[in-house]
Amino acid sequence: MSTIAQKKGFGATVWDFLTTVDHKKIAILYLIAGGFFFLVGGLEAVFIRIQLAVPNNDFVSAGAFNEIITMHGTTMIFLAAMPLIFAFMNAVMPLQIGARDVAFPFVNALGFWLFFFGGIFLNLSWFLGGAPDAGWTSYASLALHSKGHGIDFYVLGLQISGIGTLIGGINFLVTIINMRAPGMTYMRMPLFTWTTFVASALILFAFPPLTVGLTLMMFDRLFGANFFDVTMGGNTVIWEHLFWIFGHPEVYILILPAFGIFSEIFSIFSRKRLFGYSSMVFATVLIGFLGFMVWAHHMFTTGLGPVANAIFAVATMAIGVPTGIKIFNWLFTMWGGSVKFTVPMYYAFGFIPSFVMGGVTGVMVATAAADYQYHDTYFVVAHFHYVIVGGVVLGILAGVHLWWPKMFGTMLSETLGKVTFWFFFIGFHLTFFIQHFLGLWGMPRRVFTYLPGQGFDTANMVSSIGAAFMSIGVLVMLYNIIMTSVKNVKVGNDPWEDGRTLEWSIPSPPPFYNFKQLPLVRGLDAYWIEKMDGKKGMTPAEPLGDIHMPNGSFIPFMIALGLFIAAFGAMYHVDKEAWALPVLIIGLLVTFGSMFVRSIKDDHGFHIHKEELQDEKGAKA
Amino acid sequence: MHAEEKMTYETWPAEPEKSTLEAKNKFLGFWLFLGGETVLFATLFATYLALKDKVPNTSQPLAKDLFELPLTFVATMLLLTSSITSVYAMYHMKNFAFKKMMLWLGLTVLLGLGFLGLEVYEFSHYVHEGHKFTSSAFGSAFYSLVGFHGGHVAFGLCWILTLMIRNSKRGLSLYNAPKFYVASLYWHFIDVVWVFIFTVVYLMGMVG
Numbered sequence: 001m002s003t004i005a006q007k008k009g010f011g012a013t014v015w016d017f018l019t020t021v022d023h024k025k026i027a028i029l030y031l032i033a034g035g036f037f038f039l040v041g042g043l044e045a046v047f048i049r050i051q052l053a054v055p056n057n058d059f060v061s062a063g064a065f066n067e068i069i070t071m072h073g074t075t076m077i078f079l080a081a082m083p084l085i086f087a088f089m090n091a092v093m094p095l096q097i098g099a100r101d102v103a104f105p106f107v108n109a110l111g112f113w114l115f116f117f118g119g120i121f122l123n124l125s126w127f128l129g130g131a132p133d134a135g136w137t138s139y140a141s142l143a144l145h146s147k148g149h150g151i152d153f154y155v156l157g158l159q160i161s162g163i164g165t166l167i168g169g170i171n172f173l174v175t176i177i178n179m180r181a182p183g184m185t186y187m188r189m190p191l192f193t194w195t196t197f198v199a200s201a202l203i204l205f206a207f208p209p210l211t212v213g214l215t216l217m218m219f220d221r222l223f224g225a226n227f228f229d230v231t232m233g234g235n236t237v238i239w240e241h242l243f244w245i246f247g248h249p250e251v252y253i254l255i256l257p258a259f260g261i262f263s264e265i266f267s268i269f270s271r272k273r274l275f276g277y278s279s280m281v282f283a284t285v286l287i288g289f290l291g292f293m294v295w296a297h298h299m300f301t302t303g304l305g306p307v308a309n310a311i312f313a314v315a316t317m318a319i320g321v322p323t324g325i326k327i328f329n330w331l332f333t334m335w336g337g338s339v340k341f342t343v344p345m346y347y348a349f350g351f352i353p354s355f356v357m358g359g360v361t362g363v364m365v366a367t368a369a370a371d372y373q374y375h376d377t378y379f380v381v382a383h384f385h386y387v388i389v390g391g392v393v394l395g396i397l398a399g400v401h402l403w404w405p406k407m408f409g410t411m412l413s414e415t416l417g418k419v420t421f422w423f424f425f426i427g428f429h430l431t432f433f434i435q436h437f438l439g440l441w442g443m444p445r446r447v448f449t450y451l452p453g454q455g456f457d458t459a460n461m462v463s464s465i466g467a468a469f470m471s472i473g474v475l476v477m478l479y480n481i482i483m484t485s486v487k488n489v490k491v492g493n494d495p496w497e498d499g500r501t502l503e504w505s506i507p508s509p510p511p512f513y514n515f516k517q518l519p520l521v522r523g524l525d526a527y528w529i530e531k532m533d534g535k536k537g538m539t540p541a542e543p544l545g546d547i548h549m550p551n552g553s554f555i556p557f558m559i560a561l562g563l564f565i566a567a568f569g570a571m572y573h574v575d576k577e578a579w580a581l582p583v584l585i586i587g588l589l590v591t592f593g594s595m596f597v598r599s600i601k602d603d604h605g606f607h608i609h610k611e612e613l614q615d616e617k618g619a620k621a
Numbered sequence: 622m623h624a625e626e627k628m629t630y631e632t633w634p635a636e637p638e639k640s641t642l643e644a645k646n647k648f649l650g651f652w653l654f655l656g657g658e659t660v661l662f663a664t665l666f667a668t669y670l671a672l673k674d675k676v677p678n679t680s681q682p683l684a685k686d687l688f689e690l691p692l693t694f695v696a697t698m699l700l701l702t703s704s705i706t707s708v709y710a711m712y713h714m715k716n717f718a719f720k721k722m723m724l725w726l727g728l729t730v731l732l733g734l735g736f737l738g739l740e741v742y743e744f745s746h747y748v749h750e751g752h753k754f755t756s757s758a759f760g761s762a763f764y765s766l767v768g769f770h771g772g773h774v775a776f777g778l779c780w781i782l783t784l785m786i787r788n789s790k791r792g793l794s795l796y797n798a799p800k801f802y803v804a805s806l807y808w809h810f811i812d813v814v815w816v817f818i819f820t821v822v823y824l825m826g827m828v829g
């Protein structure tokens with residue numbers, strides 16, 4: 001198998017990725033697609049900062065500015081951060097629990113293609129008459145009156161990619177519950193697996209409200225319904241509720257896995273067991289639980305009344321407690337450890353003060369009475385960029401460096417990594433720290449320009465310079481990735497030398513069946529325990545036997561493609577285009593036809609026989 | 622146990638829906654999916670309750686003017702009975718009685734079709750009385766909630782029928798037993814949702 005893989009041509013490789021159901025390859029697809037959208041969203045951010053660098057600027061028009069900020073937020077959350085997190089969940093989680101794949105490999109591929117086509121659909125709006133322009137929250141009062149098809153692109157694109165995320169979440173949950181290796185009890189699971197577990201549960205309960213919200217918006221805009229139209233008895237606040245019932249858990253869906261990544265990093269590079277493992281698990285679950293009871297803190301100024309505001313304010317502040325537990329556990333993990341300053345550890349160090357600042361301003365905006373002052377100003381922009389960039393993005397960048405060798409078998413340059421870190425970290429604080437003050441001085445968010453002489457000029461210029469720093473950091477990282485791939489120096493199982501969990505006990509990248517024999521887990525940090533006992537690898541939990549593997553399939557691609565086509569039909573149907581209805585029907589036929597084929601065609605997978613596995617072992621020795 | 626193995630009454634396990642890893646995964650994954658579906662319907666219910674009787678002018682009918690007990694009662698009975706017949710089908714599946722399972726599944730499908738027919742009649746009746754999807758927020762919310770449920774019924778019917786036709790000639794195996802099982806789980810779920818619709822939309826609607 002492995003010898004065939006090396007001889008494959010370009011076309012065969014592409015086909016391989018189009019039909020793959022292997023979690024490691026799907027992870028690479030998520031990484032590439034998410035990385036691409038991260039660059040797109042980053043470019044939009046750069047445009048925003050150029051426009052705002054000086055007062056009265058006309059780099060972009062007011063209308064275009066609305067489209068850019070909307071697409072920046074939407075792209076970064078749904079099409080960059082989510083899939084990049086999913087890349088690590090796919091690449092690492094099955095390895096950490098000692099599984100040969102996820103529970104539903106076919107569904108895993110389907111989830112990726114749905115996300116991908118949804119993202120492409122949304123971004124095609126730039127070329128087809130204009131992007132959505134009602135902000136990433138797309139409040140109904142704005143969205144219903146937006147001209148053109150921008151909002152329709154938003155609604156349909158997010159709907160398609162949202163379904164992909166939802167089935168991905170279910171898949172991870174089942175994988176973790178059913179497919180752990182012998183001895184891998186819940187309280188021996190690595191923290192990244194735990195956070196994947198809780199984040200997946202959040203996905204399961206948070207995405208359906210978004211699905212419904214988007215459906216209602218679609219009905220209103222495309223099929224003449226009146227959910228949000230006040231003159232017809234509708235209520236626009238319903239959208240706000242649905243969006244934030246999804247939207248708040250969404251930030252935990254993003255940040256919890258980042259917490260998981262940092263937990264791994266602190267433990268690996270302090271060469272010490274994670275301090276307070278059980279309390280870390282407890283805090284993760286508690287944050288996930290509380291995350292569902294705080295959504296209305298985004299709506300303090302909507303007018304829900306003092307009682308509702310007070311309850312949601314208190315619930316929000318309560319989340320500070322489990323988060324604080326985590327921060328102290330990380331600090332105590334380093335305490336007395338022999339700390340190694342690698343690139344992932346740089347990010348972990350940078351993360352703590354950055355995220356704590358985001359947490360402190362979080363408590364400030366959670367104070368309902370004070371929030372009337374902060375609401376809709378740059379203070380809020382600064383706050384959520386401190387948690388999202390200071391938490392999630394630093395976590396993703398750390399994860400890229402930490403697991404790059406496991407995913408690709410090569411090590412990113414540490415020197416270039418540190419250059420990236422310093423540019424990005426300094427640039428980040430330069431960009432967003434000053435925005436707290438811009439907000440307090442009264443600069444509203446989402447304005448496309450401002451007049452000179454209001455005290456905003458210097459601060460905005462500083463902020464824009466910071467954005468340039470961040471861009472340089474990202475470019476250096478791209479260069480790093482290219483150079484590493486070109487040099488292609490292969491590394492062994494445990495390139496950081498201090499790996500503690502199961503993924504470091506197998507080759508980098510792992511063979512397509514991951515574990516020749518499922519490992520026996522004897523405690524937390526399973527691989528570390530074996531190393532401390534002087535063993536080279538894991539003790540197998542089973543004799544060498546046949547391995548059952550799933551077949552690749554092109555059907556996931558087709559199911560997603562069908563919805564992509566159907567979305568165009570649904571959208572242009574309103575313009576009374578003659579071709580719209582047929583396109584809608586064709587698209588749905590492709591989707592349901594592919595599902596039908598999948599359901600009537602038996603797919604039993606295949607077996608790798610014991611003898612082949614033995615041969616491979618012989619060949620290596 | 623391999624999923625492809627040819628089974629007999631003697632070798633058929635007590636829980637055929639959970640006897641292989643694939644089946645266990647399918648079983649659990651489907652329960653989780655139903656968890657997500659519950660949230661989806663809960664959201665639709667909340668929207669409906671917020672927009673109930675919200676109409677732009679007084680000429681439009683409200684819930685108490687529209688709903689009539691006899692029709693919805695018959696529909697409820699049809700669907701509840703279909704849930705029982707699908708239980709019988711799964712009972713026979715567990716006993717490796719393929720023919721009997723197919724018979725009960727067939728009955729389930731017929732009852733489901735009866736329910737859908739009544740729903741179509743009911744909707745056209747309402748439209749006639751001026752209660753349309755586009756006429757008010759109340760209309761939009763009503764047809765979305767009840768229509769979503771109806772769509773689930775239709776999808777469930779197609780699903781069960783596909784399974785029946787596909788497996789009509791080859792009997793039960795550990796590969797298709799979990800498929801039948803989760804389809805029947807889905808059918809029960811649809812039934813439970815309907816009980817809530819019957820209560821929240823129709824009964825509570827009729828009292829005002």
Ligand SMILES: [Cu+2]
Pocket residue numbers: 247248294295297298
């Ligand atoms: Cu929030």
